[in-house]
Protein backbone atom coordinates (compact mmCIF):
# COMPACT_ATOMS: atom_id res chain seq x y z
CA UNK A 323 0.00 0.00 0.00
CA UNK A 324 1.32 3.41 -0.94
CA UNK A 325 1.51 6.26 1.49
CA UNK A 326 0.83 9.57 -0.18
CA UNK A 327 -2.63 11.05 0.30
CA UNK A 328 -3.67 14.20 -1.51
CA UNK A 329 -6.60 16.26 -0.30
CA UNK A 330 -8.18 18.30 -3.08
CA UNK A 331 -9.90 21.35 -1.62
CA UNK A 332 -8.63 23.87 0.91
CA UNK A 333 -11.96 24.66 2.59
CA UNK A 334 -12.65 23.84 6.23
CA UNK A 335 -13.28 20.15 5.60
CA UNK A 336 -10.31 19.66 3.27
CA UNK A 337 -8.02 21.37 5.76
CA UNK A 338 -9.39 19.29 8.66
CA UNK A 339 -8.91 16.08 6.64
CA UNK A 340 -5.30 17.00 5.85
CA UNK A 341 -4.60 17.70 9.54
CA UNK A 342 -6.24 14.44 10.57
CA UNK A 343 -4.47 12.33 7.94
CA UNK A 344 -1.11 13.82 8.91
CA UNK A 345 -1.45 12.29 12.38
CA UNK A 346 -0.45 8.98 10.84
CA UNK A 347 3.35 9.32 10.53
CA UNK A 348 3.44 6.76 7.74
CA UNK A 349 1.30 8.98 5.52
CA UNK A 350 2.67 11.79 3.39
CA UNK A 351 -0.09 14.39 3.03
CA UNK A 352 -0.58 17.08 0.40
CA UNK A 353 -3.32 19.72 0.50
CA UNK A 354 -4.30 21.39 -2.76
CA UNK A 355 -6.24 24.62 -2.79
CA UNK A 356 -7.26 26.45 -5.96
CA UNK A 357 -6.12 29.96 -5.07
CA UNK A 358 -2.28 30.38 -5.15
CA UNK A 359 -2.42 33.32 -2.76
CA UNK A 360 -4.48 31.33 -0.28
CA UNK A 361 -2.05 28.40 -0.61
CA UNK A 362 0.96 30.66 0.01
CA UNK A 363 -0.60 32.30 3.07
CA UNK A 364 -1.64 28.93 4.51
CA UNK A 365 1.79 27.43 3.85
CA UNK A 366 3.45 30.37 5.56
CA UNK A 367 1.14 30.86 8.54
CA UNK A 368 0.35 27.12 8.92
CA UNK A 369 -3.27 28.09 9.44
CA UNK A 370 -6.51 28.31 7.48
CA UNK A 371 -7.18 31.59 9.17
CA UNK A 372 -10.50 32.41 7.55
CA UNK A 373 -12.22 29.06 8.13
CA UNK A 374 -10.35 27.38 11.01
CA UNK A 375 -8.74 30.23 12.93
CA UNK A 376 -6.27 29.20 15.61
CA UNK A 377 -5.88 25.63 14.33
CA UNK A 378 -2.33 24.69 13.42
CA UNK A 379 -1.66 22.82 10.19
CA UNK A 380 1.35 20.55 10.84
CA UNK A 381 4.52 21.33 8.93
CA UNK A 382 4.39 17.87 7.36
CA UNK A 383 1.32 18.84 5.27
CA UNK A 384 2.52 20.09 1.86
CA UNK A 385 0.20 22.95 0.89
CA UNK A 386 0.11 23.97 -2.76
CA UNK A 387 -2.05 25.44 -5.52
CA UNK A 388 -0.12 23.41 -8.10
CA UNK A 389 -2.44 20.48 -8.75
CA UNK A 390 0.18 18.54 -10.68
CA UNK A 391 2.62 18.67 -7.77
CA UNK A 392 -0.13 17.83 -5.30
CA UNK A 393 -1.30 14.78 -7.22
CA UNK A 394 2.15 13.55 -8.26
CA UNK A 395 2.86 10.23 -6.57
CA UNK A 396 -0.43 10.19 -4.66
CA UNK A 397 -1.83 6.75 -4.01
CA UNK A 398 -5.24 7.95 -2.98
CA UNK A 399 -7.10 11.24 -3.27
CA UNK A 400 -9.65 12.94 -1.06
CA UNK A 401 -12.15 15.21 -2.84
CA UNK A 402 -13.32 18.07 -0.62
CA UNK A 403 -14.85 20.70 -2.90
CA UNK A 404 -18.52 21.78 -2.89
CA UNK A 405 -20.80 19.69 -5.12
CA UNK A 406 -21.47 22.63 -7.45
CA UNK A 407 -17.73 22.93 -8.26
CA UNK A 408 -16.87 19.23 -8.37
CA UNK A 409 -17.57 18.59 -12.06
CA UNK A 410 -15.40 21.48 -13.20
CA UNK A 411 -12.60 20.60 -10.78
CA UNK A 412 -12.60 16.95 -11.83
CA UNK A 413 -12.46 17.95 -15.48
CA UNK A 414 -9.29 19.95 -14.70
CA UNK A 415 -7.74 17.11 -12.73
CA UNK A 416 -8.76 14.29 -15.11
CA UNK A 417 -5.65 14.34 -17.39
CA UNK A 418 -3.46 13.98 -14.29
CA UNK A 419 -5.33 11.13 -12.67
CA UNK A 420 -4.50 7.57 -13.67
CA UNK A 421 -7.39 5.14 -13.41
CA UNK A 422 -5.98 3.05 -10.60
CA UNK A 423 -6.03 5.80 -7.99
CA UNK A 424 -9.06 5.57 -5.74
CA UNK A 425 -10.89 8.63 -4.52
CA UNK A 426 -12.51 9.39 -1.18
CA UNK A 427 -15.36 11.88 -1.23
CA UNK A 428 -16.23 13.95 1.84
CA UNK A 429 -18.72 15.97 -0.21
CA UNK A 430 -22.31 16.23 0.97
CA UNK A 431 -24.68 17.21 -1.82
CA UNK A 432 -26.66 16.20 -4.92
CA UNK A 433 -25.79 17.96 -8.17
CA UNK A 434 -28.38 20.30 -9.66
CA UNK A 435 -29.94 19.24 -12.97
CA UNK A 436 -28.18 15.85 -13.22
CA UNK A 437 -29.25 14.78 -9.69
CA UNK A 438 -25.98 12.85 -9.39
CA UNK A 439 -24.29 12.02 -6.12
CA UNK A 440 -20.62 13.05 -5.73
CA UNK A 441 -19.35 9.48 -6.30
CA UNK A 442 -21.40 9.29 -9.51
CA UNK A 443 -19.96 12.58 -10.76
CA UNK A 444 -16.47 11.22 -10.01
CA UNK A 445 -17.15 8.03 -11.96
CA UNK A 446 -18.72 9.97 -14.84
CA UNK A 447 -15.76 12.32 -15.29
CA UNK A 448 -12.85 10.10 -14.26
CA UNK A 449 -14.15 6.73 -15.39
CA UNK A 450 -14.79 3.74 -13.18
CA UNK A 451 -12.46 3.65 -10.20
CA UNK A 452 -12.72 2.84 -6.52
CA UNK A 453 -14.72 5.52 -4.72
CA UNK A 454 -15.40 5.74 -1.00
CA UNK A 455 -17.88 8.16 0.59
CA UNK A 456 -17.02 9.33 4.08
CA UNK A 457 -20.09 10.51 6.00
CA UNK A 458 -21.29 11.09 9.54
CA UNK A 459 -21.23 13.85 12.15
CA UNK A 460 -17.98 15.53 11.20
CA UNK A 461 -17.80 19.28 11.58
CA UNK A 462 -14.37 20.41 10.44
CA UNK A 463 -14.22 22.90 13.31
CA UNK A 464 -14.25 20.02 15.82
CA UNK A 465 -12.20 17.40 13.95
CA UNK A 466 -9.39 19.89 13.40
CA UNK A 467 -9.27 20.46 17.18
CA UNK A 468 -9.05 16.74 17.88
CA UNK A 469 -12.48 16.50 19.47
CA UNK A 470 -13.70 12.89 19.24
CA UNK A 471 -15.79 12.03 16.17
CA UNK A 472 -17.10 8.88 14.52
CA UNK A 473 -17.93 8.45 10.85
CA UNK A 474 -18.61 5.78 8.25
CA UNK A 475 -16.62 4.95 5.11
CA UNK A 476 -18.89 3.45 2.45
CA UNK A 477 -17.99 1.78 -0.81
CA UNK A 478 -19.25 -1.01 -3.02
CA UNK A 479 -15.71 -2.32 -2.55
CA UNK A 480 -15.51 -3.14 1.15
CA UNK A 481 -11.76 -3.74 1.08
CA UNK A 482 -11.27 -0.18 -0.20
CA UNK A 483 -13.56 1.15 2.55
CA UNK A 484 -11.39 -0.70 5.07
CA UNK A 485 -8.25 0.84 3.58
CA UNK A 486 -9.81 4.29 4.04
CA UNK A 487 -10.81 3.32 7.58
CA UNK A 488 -7.16 2.55 8.34
CA UNK A 489 -5.97 5.80 6.73
CA UNK A 490 -8.28 8.04 8.75
CA UNK A 491 -8.42 6.25 12.11
CA UNK A 492 -6.82 8.01 15.09
CA UNK A 493 -7.41 7.88 18.84
CA UNK A 494 -9.91 10.72 18.29
CA UNK A 495 -11.46 9.65 14.98
CA UNK A 496 -13.32 6.34 14.75
CA UNK A 497 -14.29 5.03 11.33
CA UNK A 498 -16.89 2.35 10.62
CA UNK A 499 -17.40 0.77 7.20
CA UNK A 500 -20.37 -0.31 5.12
CA UNK A 501 -21.21 -1.05 1.49
CA UNK A 502 -24.20 1.31 1.15
CA UNK A 503 -22.57 4.21 -0.65
CA UNK A 504 -25.94 5.35 -2.03
CA UNK A 505 -27.33 5.54 1.50
CA UNK A 506 -24.33 7.35 2.98
CA UNK A 507 -24.27 9.96 0.20
CA UNK A 508 -28.05 10.41 0.22
CA UNK A 509 -28.13 10.83 4.00
CA UNK A 510 -25.19 13.26 3.90
CA UNK A 511 -26.96 15.45 1.36
CA UNK A 512 -30.51 15.23 2.68
CA UNK A 513 -29.70 16.11 6.28
CA UNK A 514 -28.60 19.57 5.15
CA UNK A 515 -32.17 20.35 4.03
CA UNK A 516 -33.54 19.35 7.43
CA UNK A 517 -30.79 21.45 9.04
CA UNK A 518 -32.03 24.53 7.17
CA UNK A 519 -35.52 23.79 8.53
CA UNK A 520 -34.06 23.32 12.03
CA UNK A 521 -32.36 26.68 11.71
CA UNK A 522 -35.68 28.24 10.74
CA UNK A 523 -37.11 26.81 14.00
CA UNK A 524 -34.27 28.53 15.87
CA UNK A 525 -34.77 31.80 14.03
CA UNK A 526 -38.45 31.80 14.86
CA UNK A 527 -37.73 30.90 18.52
CA UNK A 528 -39.72 27.66 18.33
CA UNK A 529 -37.92 25.76 21.10
CA UNK A 530 -36.95 22.15 21.68
CA UNK A 531 -40.22 20.33 20.99
CA UNK A 532 -40.46 21.79 17.51
CA UNK A 533 -36.88 20.94 16.68
CA UNK A 534 -37.07 17.39 18.01
CA UNK A 535 -40.25 16.81 16.03
CA UNK A 536 -38.65 18.25 12.93
CA UNK A 537 -35.53 16.09 13.29
CA UNK A 538 -37.66 12.97 13.75
CA UNK A 539 -39.94 13.66 10.79
CA UNK A 540 -36.95 14.82 8.79
CA UNK A 541 -35.31 11.46 9.30
CA UNK A 542 -38.49 9.71 8.11
CA UNK A 543 -38.49 11.88 5.01
CA UNK A 544 -34.75 11.31 4.37
CA UNK A 545 -35.25 7.55 4.67
CA UNK A 546 -38.23 7.60 2.31
CA UNK A 547 -36.33 9.52 -0.33
CA UNK A 548 -33.08 7.57 0.10
CA UNK A 549 -34.71 4.16 -0.16
CA UNK A 550 -36.60 5.30 -3.26
CA UNK A 551 -33.15 6.01 -4.76
CA UNK A 552 -31.81 2.56 -3.86
CA UNK A 553 -30.35 3.14 -0.37
CA UNK A 554 -30.67 0.75 2.57
CA UNK A 555 -33.13 2.04 5.19
CA UNK A 556 -30.80 1.01 8.04
CA UNK A 557 -28.13 3.49 6.87
CA UNK A 558 -30.41 6.34 7.91
CA UNK A 559 -30.41 5.29 11.56
CA UNK A 560 -26.60 5.15 11.52
CA UNK A 561 -23.86 7.76 11.72
CA UNK A 562 -24.40 9.13 8.21
CA UNK A 563 -28.14 9.49 8.85
CA UNK A 564 -29.26 10.19 12.41
CA UNK A 565 -25.72 11.01 13.55
CA UNK A 566 -25.03 13.70 10.99
CA UNK A 567 -28.61 14.96 11.14
CA UNK A 568 -28.33 15.66 14.87
CA UNK A 569 -24.98 17.45 14.66
CA UNK A 570 -26.01 19.56 11.69
CA UNK A 571 -29.35 20.56 13.22
CA UNK A 572 -27.96 21.54 16.63
CA UNK A 573 -24.50 22.91 15.91
CA UNK A 574 -24.06 26.63 16.60
CA UNK A 575 -21.61 26.88 13.70
CA UNK A 576 -23.43 24.67 11.17
CA UNK A 577 -23.67 26.50 7.85
CA UNK A 578 -27.00 25.05 6.84
CA UNK A 579 -28.57 25.66 10.24
CA UNK A 580 -27.27 29.24 10.08
CA UNK A 581 -28.95 29.82 6.71
CA UNK A 582 -32.22 28.65 8.24
CA UNK A 583 -31.85 30.72 11.40
CA UNK A 584 -31.25 33.87 9.40
CA UNK A 585 -34.19 33.12 7.12
CA UNK A 586 -36.30 32.65 10.22
CA UNK A 587 -35.17 36.06 11.46
CA UNK A 588 -36.27 37.69 8.22
CA UNK A 589 -33.16 37.91 6.04
CA UNK A 590 -33.33 36.93 2.38
CA UNK A 591 -31.24 34.15 0.85
CA UNK A 592 -29.29 36.72 -1.16
CA UNK A 593 -28.39 38.69 1.96
CA UNK A 594 -27.31 35.54 3.77
CA UNK A 595 -25.21 34.15 0.93
CA UNK A 596 -23.50 37.48 0.38
CA UNK A 597 -21.64 37.25 3.68
CA UNK A 598 -21.25 33.54 4.31
CA UNK A 599 -17.65 32.36 4.42
CA UNK A 600 -18.35 29.00 2.83
CA UNK A 601 -21.01 27.17 0.87
CA UNK A 602 -24.12 25.84 2.61
CA UNK A 603 -24.64 22.75 0.45
CA UNK A 604 -28.25 22.32 1.56
CA UNK A 605 -29.42 25.34 -0.44
CA UNK A 606 -28.52 23.64 -3.73
CA UNK A 607 -29.44 20.15 -2.56
CA UNK A 608 -32.92 21.44 -1.75
CA UNK A 609 -33.39 22.34 -5.42
CA UNK A 610 -32.22 18.91 -6.60
CA UNK A 611 -34.38 17.05 -4.09
CA UNK A 612 -37.44 19.19 -4.77
CA UNK A 613 -37.24 18.47 -8.50
CA UNK A 614 -36.28 14.82 -8.16
CA UNK A 615 -38.98 14.06 -5.59
CA UNK A 616 -41.54 15.60 -7.92
CA UNK A 617 -40.26 13.47 -10.83
CA UNK A 618 -40.24 10.27 -8.76
CA UNK A 619 -43.39 11.11 -6.81
CA UNK A 620 -41.79 10.84 -3.34
CA UNK A 621 -43.60 12.76 -0.60
CA UNK A 622 -41.10 15.26 0.90
CA UNK A 623 -43.10 17.83 2.89
CA UNK A 624 -40.19 19.41 4.80
CA UNK A 625 -37.93 19.65 1.74
CA UNK A 626 -40.84 21.10 -0.20
CA UNK A 627 -41.44 23.85 2.37
CA UNK A 628 -37.71 24.62 2.61
CA UNK A 629 -37.71 24.98 -1.18
CA UNK A 630 -40.66 27.38 -1.03
CA UNK A 631 -38.92 29.52 1.58
CA UNK A 632 -35.55 29.52 -0.21
CA UNK A 633 -36.67 30.04 -3.78
CA UNK A 634 -40.34 31.05 -3.89
CA UNK A 635 -40.46 33.78 -1.28
CA UNK A 636 -42.76 31.90 1.12
CA UNK A 637 -42.49 33.16 4.68
CA UNK A 638 -41.06 30.76 7.29
CA UNK A 639 -44.22 31.23 9.38
CA UNK A 640 -46.46 30.28 6.47
CA UNK A 641 -44.25 27.26 5.74
CA UNK A 642 -44.59 26.16 9.37
CA UNK A 643 -48.34 26.45 9.14
CA UNK A 644 -48.40 24.41 5.94
CA UNK A 645 -46.42 21.64 7.63
CA UNK A 646 -48.50 21.63 10.80
CA UNK A 647 -51.84 21.67 9.03
CA UNK A 648 -51.13 19.31 6.16
CA UNK A 649 -53.70 16.52 6.05
CA UNK A 650 -52.88 13.79 8.56
CA UNK A 651 -51.30 10.74 6.98
CA UNK A 652 -52.59 8.24 9.49
Ligand code: 13P
Nearest residue numbers: 458459460461576577578
Ligand atom coordinates in the same frame (compact mmCIF):
# COMPACT_ATOMS: atom_id res chain seq x y z
P1 13P B 1 -22.77 22.38 7.74
O1 13P B 1 -22.26 22.58 6.33
O2 13P B 1 -24.22 22.69 7.87
O3 13P B 1 -21.92 23.08 8.73
O4 13P B 1 -22.67 20.79 8.02
C1 13P B 1 -21.44 20.20 8.09
C2 13P B 1 -21.57 18.73 8.27
O5 13P B 1 -21.93 18.05 7.35
C3 13P B 1 -21.26 18.17 9.60
O6 13P B 1 -21.16 16.78 9.57
